[in-house]
Amino acid sequence: MPRSGFPALAPSTVPAFCFLHFLLLCPSCARQSPPANRNLTLAVVLPESNLRYAWSWPRVAPALRMAVERAQGELRLLPGYQVELAFLTSELDGACSEYVAPLNAVDLRLYRDPDVLFGPGCVYPAASVARFATHWRLPLITAGALAFGFKQDDDHYNTTVRTGPTAIKLGEFVSHLHEHFNWSSRAALVYHDVKMDDRPHYFIIEGVFLALDKEFNNLTVRYQMYPEDEDVGSVVQFIRSNGRVIYICGPLDMLHRIMLQAHREELTGGDYVFFYVDVFAESLRGDVNREAKKPWQSNQAQEKELREAFKRLPLLR
CATH class of the missing domain: 3.40.50.2300 (Response regulator)
Incomplete structure (x- = not known):
């Protein structure tokens, strides 16, 4: 940011x-x-x-x-x-x-x-x-x-x-977004967590959760850890049942799976707002499968669907 x-x-x-x-x-x-x-x-x-x-x-x-x-x-x-x-x-x-x-x-x-x-x-x-x-x-x-x-x-x-990004400042920014757009109903957080090394996704999304939970009395905030078995269907069901504003924090391949399934279940038409939380812009770095600054690219046949899904996906960084 x-x-x-x-x-x-x-x-x-x-x-x-x-x-x-x-x-x-x-x-x-x-x-x-x-x-x-x-x-x-x-x-x-x-x-x-x-x-x-x-x-x-x-x-x-x-x-x-x-x-x-x-x-x-x-x-x-x-x-x-x-x-x-x-x-x-x-x-x-x-x-x-x-x-x-x-x-x-x-x-x-x-x-x-x-x-x-x-x-x-x-x-x-x-x-x-x-x-x-x-x-x-x-x-x-x-x-x-x-x-x-x-x-x-x-x-x-x-x-x-x-001197770098902090969970506190990220939480403050998200609070301003909700206040500006009057998003006062439901928010859902999906994050990846491995309880070893630095747990970066957990500590990043923590700031979003604590800020929303503290600042908005009428806002229902729910969270779910991305399942180890990569059951994307259960994640999208959680989103459908608990959120209107969705924050996703995890590796890029996790985001691909969630957005692809959400697009297939018609959650990307405007009734839901999706944000990908990536404070160090790792998703914008290129690799063997995609160009830099094009995180929707992949070597899979679903790339066209991903491109459409990503049109509804702001990046928080």
Whole structure:
């Protein structure tokens, strides 16, 4: 959901933008001349190799290095400082680890004494490290940690700065949609969930559910997890019985199945409003079966039907 007046930034570049913004607004640490050769250490705890994460180290590292170069060169900030990047992984066996991340954050704190911490982005590792950062009174900047639980008024996370999309802001946006269009009857949420790794779809749709359930007294909000047996018929029956405004959050192939069945059962004619919740625009990335920015494409014979179904499908991101 781009905000007017601000450039659209990729999640991997936002931490670097935030670092520069921090320096520009902090004259005491950016422009006053400290003792010569003083170190400024930027500690980083992010996934080391898995590029599926928008905040993985290979994506973030170039942006951070460019930010440091610009701060010390073109902007002439940090006179007399030697800026160092200290990286340790938050990844174990190719996935975010709530075990590895806090241990490495503690090691960085003990042995490198950082001035600011970047990451983690995944929800469970970020929660653990953010609590440590609050205890250390250390700023933590992350493009992830999108869960509703990272509330600004929570003392556990009061040094955490989230620069990416959040479940809270997504919920606020959905509330504005319902208020603007007077959608005050029934809403239904369908989401995919695997109780391992980062559970991204669960934490994204959580913000929508909590916002609608809190803000609208007369709105009936129901939810259903996408069944493991991929029984699309039961999902469409749930939609028919419980919703008029539908929010779907899950992998693209799940969306294809639901929309195809909904179209065949004539739910895409205007009586129902469908939204696909995809905050990192993963559905717009191309693959071997479809072009980029064309998520309705597939190598199946039903592509024509999917195209018609997708005409009724806004994208929330």
